Amino acid sequence: xxxxxxxxxxxxxxxxxxxxxxxxxxxxxxxxxxxxxxxxxxxxxxxxxxxxxxxxxxxxxxxxxxxxxxxxxxxxxxxxxxxxxxxxxxxxxxxxxxxxxxxxxxxxxxxxxxxxxxxxxxxxxxxxxxxxxxxxxxxxxxxxxxxxxxxxxxxxxxxxxxxxxxxxxxxxxxxxxxxxxxxxxxxxxxxxxxxxxxxxxxxxxxxxxxxxxxxxxxxxxxxxxxxxxxxxxxxxxxxxxxxxxxxxxxxxxxxxxxxxx
Amino acid sequence: xxxxxxxxxxxxxxxxxxxxxxxxxxxxxxxxxxxxxxxxxxxxxxxxxxxxxxxxxxxxxxxxxxxxxxxxxxxxxxxxxxxxxxxxxxxxxxxxxxxxxxxxxxxxxxxxxxxxxxxxxxxxxxxxxxxxxxxxxxxxxxxxxxxxxxxxxxxxxxxxxxxxxxxxxxxxxxxxxxxxxxxxxxxxxxxxxxxxxxxxxxxxxxxxxxxxxxxxxxxxxxxxxxxxxxxxxxxxxxxxxxxxxxxxxxxxxxxxxxxxxxxxxxxxxxxxxxxxxxxxxxxxxxxxxxxxxxxxxxxxxxxxxxxxxxxxxxxxxxxxxxxxxxxxxxxxxxxxxxxxxxxxxxxxxxxxxxxxxxxxxxxxxxxxxxxxxxxxxxxxxxxxxxxxxxxxxxxxxxxxxxxxxxxxxxxxxxxxxxxxxxxxxxxxxxxxxxxxxxxxxxxxxxxxxxxxxxxxxxxxxxxxxxxxxxxxxxxxxxxxxxxxxxxxxxxxxxxxxxxxxxxxxxxxxxxxxxxxxxxxxxxxxxxxxxxxxxxxxxxxxxxxxxxxxxxxxxxxxxxxxxxxxxxxxxxxxxxxxxxxxxxxxxxxxxxxxxxxxxxxxxxxxxxxxxxxxxxxxxxxxxxxxxxxxxxxxxxxxxx
Numbered sequence: 001x002x003x004x005x006x007x008x009x010x011x012x013x014x015x016x017x018x019x020x021x022x023x024x025x026x027x028x029x030x031x032x033x034x035x036x037x038x039x040x041x042x043x044x045x046x047x048x049x050x051x052x053x054x055x056x057x058x059x060x061x062x063x064x065x066x067x068x069x070x071x072x073x074x075x076x077x078x079x080x081x082x083x084x085x086x087x088x089x090x091x092x093x094x095x096x097x098x099x100x101x102x103x104x105x106x107x108x109x110x111x112x113x114x115x116x117x118x119x120x121x122x123x124x125x126x127x128x129x130x131x132x133x134x135x136x137x138x139x140x141x142x143x144x145x146x147x148x149x150x151x152x153x154x155x156x157x158x159x160x161x162x163x164x165x166x167x168x169x170x171x172x173x174x175x176x177x178x179x180x181x182x183x184x185x186x187x188x189x190x191x192x193x194x195x196x197x198x199x200x201x202x203x204x205x206x207x208x209x210x211x212x213x214x215x216x217x218x219x220x221x222x223x224x225x226x227x228x229x230x231x232x233x234x235x236x237x238x239x240x241x242x243x244x245x246x247x248x249x250x251x252x253x254x255x256x257x258x259x260x261x
Numbered sequence: 262x263x264x265x266x267x268x269x270x271x272x273x274x275x276x277x278x279x280x281x282x283x284x285x286x287x288x289x290x291x292x293x294x295x296x297x298x299x300x301x302x303x304x305x306x307x308x309x310x311x312x313x314x315x316x317x318x319x320x321x322x323x324x325x326x327x328x329x330x331x332x333x334x335x336x337x338x339x340x341x342x343x344x345x346x347x348x349x350x351x352x353x354x355x356x357x358x359x360x361x362x363x364x365x366x367x368x369x370x371x372x373x374x375x376x377x378x379x380x381x382x383x384x385x386x387x388x389x390x391x392x393x394x395x396x397x398x399x400x401x402x403x404x405x406x407x408x409x410x411x412x413x414x415x416x417x418x419x420x421x422x423x424x425x426x427x428x429x430x431x432x433x434x435x436x437x438x439x440x441x442x443x444x445x446x447x448x449x450x451x452x453x454x455x456x457x458x459x460x461x462x463x464x465x466x467x468x469x470x471x472x473x474x475x476x477x478x479x480x481x482x483x484x485x486x487x488x489x490x491x492x493x494x495x496x497x498x499x500x501x502x503x504x505x506x507x508x509x510x511x512x513x514x515x516x517x518x519x520x521x522x523x524x525x526x527x528x529x530x531x532x533x534x535x536x537x538x539x540x541x542x543x544x545x546x547x548x549x550x551x552x553x554x555x556x557x558x559x560x561x562x563x564x565x566x567x568x569x570x571x572x573x574x575x576x577x578x579x580x581x582x583x584x585x586x587x588x589x590x591x592x593x594x595x596x597x598x599x600x601x602x603x604x605x606x607x608x609x610x611x612x613x614x615x616x617x618x619x620x621x622x623x624x625x626x627x628x629x630x631x632x633x634x635x636x637x638x639x640x641x642x643x644x645x646x647x648x649x650x651x652x653x654x655x656x657x658x659x660x661x662x663x664x665x666x667x668x669x670x671x672x673x674x675x676x677x678x679x680x681x682x683x684x685x686x687x688x689x690x691x692x693x694x695x696x697x698x699x700x701x702x703x704x705x706x707x708x709x710x711x712x713x714x715x716x717x718x719x720x721x722x723x724x725x726x727x728x729x730x731x732x733x734x735x736x737x738x739x740x741x742x743x744x745x746x747x748x749x750x751x752x753x754x755x756x757x758x759x760x761x762x763x764x765x766x767x768x769x770x771x772x773x774x775x776x777x778x779x780x781x782x783x784x785x786x787x788x789x790x791x792x793x794x795x796x797x798x799x800x801x802x803x804x805x806x807x808x809x810x811x812x813x814x815x816x817x818x819x820x821x822x823x824x825x826x827x828x829x830x831x832x833x834x835x836x837x838x839x840x841x842x843x844x845x846x847x848x849x850x851x852x853x854x855x856x857x858x859x860x861x862x863x864x865x866x867x868x869x870x871x872x873x874x875x876x877x878x879x880x881x882x883x884x885x886x887x888x889x890x891x892x893x894x895x896x897x898x899x900x
Contacts, residue, residue: 030536045760058502059542063333111812125442129435130394134314137392144403154396
């Protein structure tokens with residue numbers, strides 16, 4: 001197969017970028033999208049060019065590193081599929097394919113298709129955990145957890161932190177990412193003691209990082225490779241409103257670490 | 262052969278060693294711990310859990326990873342599960358049984374004391390993970406579910422669908438994130454270790470390259486912990502993530518740390534076969550598939566009919582035929598070798614003829630498609646996504662791939678390498694799996710090292726070693742940085758004609774052919790010669806574009822492949838020296854008449870640990886004798 005590629009090239013964070021055209025030939029329908037880019041890069045390098053930088057690692061859809069907007073859709077046209085698991089058989093021979101990075105103020109471009117997603121880490125650092133030190137855990141079976149609750153927790157925990165939700169959202173909101181973490185922990189009895197604090201800390205961090213607000217477009221769920229449902233967002237909103245109402249400060253966020261349960 | 266190695270195994274009965282050792286180790290008072298800076302390289306299950314646990318204790322921690330976030334370390338891709346001796350299923354499991362199964366699974370080439378300790382802490386790991394919110398599978402009654410894994414006779418494996426590694430890693434990542442927020446861990450992402458710095462005979466720092474800016478930086482500390490994973494990518498194609506590399510452990514080896522048992526590399530039998538030369542990695546499918554799938558190849562060579570058109574009488578269910586009692590559940594190495602033999606014999610299936618069928622037709626007929634979908638739905642979807650074929654209708658094609666490496670830097674009972682202060686944990690060390698690793702034991706070992714063992718043993722080192730103040734101005738840092746800069750400049754100056762990947766692919770082909778599932782003296786000697794030639798060509802003709810002071814993917818890769826090109830030789834030397842078949846290491850010269858591996862306990866009940874003697878030279882071998890006082894050395898039989 002043969003493709004015309006139109007790819008975003010940008011040498012560093014502050015440099016101007018541009019869409020650049022390339023042709024690739026001899027592509028097998030069994031190649032993954034990233035393997036197709038490998039072919040392009042091998043060709044570029046051996047002919048004295050600079051390879052296209054893109055993030056990738058596990059290439060089996062679980063590490064969350066790959067992050068390409070393909071023909072305008074984060075991770076490309078296949079539902080519930082990361083770019084590394086997308087295969088060329090889903091494209092037409094001779095097709096023109098545009099490839100761009102995630103675009104969001106909170107995800108500055110590092111080079112070409114590579115963006116800086118450390119904002120996600122900082123959000124988790126603000127409260128995406130259950131505070132338990134190593135060694136202080138009770139026996140694993142001392143807290144029975146209803147299977148349905150465990151399944152809900154699992155559904156939230158499946159998030160791979162890729163950021164497709166942000167790239168898909170017209171507001172570049174990260175609500176689905178945050179709500180997935182909140183849903184994971186709030187579904188479990190272990191997560192209850194910090195539930196309120198967590199909701200506020202996570203949402204506050206989200207605002208601090210410069211992500212937009214959620215206005216219910218649901219593009220995030222459509223782009224999510226793990227199909228995390230948007231109902232988690234309303235669950236988080238409820239927790240957040242309860243937290244704010246209980247402290248009489250709806251609309252003004254209590255500072256980190258100053259919320260009483 | 263050089264002097265024998267002392268593993269510093271504590272005295273006393275096996276079951277008391279760790280408890281007693283924990284009491285005998287020196288402690289550091291809580292108020293003093295913050296004065297000790299610990300460098301942790303790697304943020305997977307081992308590194309992430311270690312960095313978090315050390316910080317919780319009060320140590321001052323710097324943690325490094327090459328990915329853009331610690332949550333992306335390759336532990337995340339582990340599918341199957343994690344073992345623990347909880348005996349929740351009342352089926353006769355115990356710490357001793359998990360210990361015994363692990364020793365036996367390792368074909369009697371692992372250290373008894375380490376393995377027993379691993380089994381002891383396995384239960385704490387499950388408790389810890391559940392407390393963090395890891396969503397393990399549960400029964401309707403709300404209690405944890407278990408399954409039997411990899412042929413184990415007890416159900417001791419805890420799992421989270423096919424994403425156990427992801428969930429455990431996110432648990433460790435959450436603990437790590439909490440410590441970063443508390444200011445006790447400084448996390449350095451997109452930062453790669455390029456050298457270890459030895460001051461006064463102790464590991465006191467590292468030199469790194471920031472992968473975005475190219476900045477070379479120096480970091481000093483009181484101890485260094487490597488948690489940098491395995492070297493499976495020496496085969497180019499493997500189930501490892503593309504970034505996995507040997508650089509950290511190999512550069513420690515060049516600094517004098519011994520590399521133990523590099524030839525113990527595990528090949529996993531159930532991976533999706535390569536579809537062409539473009540293949541960049543191989544995807545593992547959980548071997549739980551073998552519980553219901555039947556493995557076969559056509560009896561005739563060069564068969565071209567579709568599998569459904571091949572009648573029963575013309576199929577060879579070779580595992581069921583050769584190993585009637587274990588059949589399709591025969592151990593990983595046996596299944597892998599049998600698949601290769603069938604393909605070498607010209608009976609392989611698929612485009613490249615390197616594949617065998619894994620057929621669910623009988624299981625679907627017996628249990629119904631719904632049941633099979635419930636059991637393996639996600640795996641079937643994954644297979645369909647990658648191959649474009651529907652495994653409910655046609656059999657899957659599978660082929661073995663490099664998956665895990667049991668070898669690694671030699672460590673003593675305290676997880677310290679032969680370089681004082683340099684500790685090595687998780688897949689990066691060699692310690693617990695012997696010549697082969699049991700399914701669902703890798704996650705257990707990574708977390709055991711990181712949460713429970715290292716945080717105890719490193720305290721003892723810090724409390725007892727003389728650790729004079731060291732700064733990054735020390736001349737040893739100058740030397741290390743110079744070596745790093747020279748290495749980078751050399752790569753950039755070659756300006757040859759071939760891509761880094763083309764060399765890596767060629768190295769992988771040599772290793773897979775001569776030093777993969779089965780090895781022979783003659784093949785290994787050829788491999789060593791060919792690796793040397795390839796390395797020479799690499800340094801003359803590789804093309805690395807761009808410069809150091811930028812985000813430069815080809816430079817990153819070039820450094821890693823350059824290390825693989827040296828390391829591959831040690832792997833072959835080790836395989837050559839070990840003139841026996843044991844675990845995952847199969848020497849063609851040492852097999853019974855019907856192809857069973859023949860171990861040589863009289864001459865090889867030891868660990869081989871290799872000392873660097875210069876690039877291209879045969880390294881020197883050191884040995885650690887293995888003593889078996891609690892188990893009897895038995896011969897494996899799966900007939």
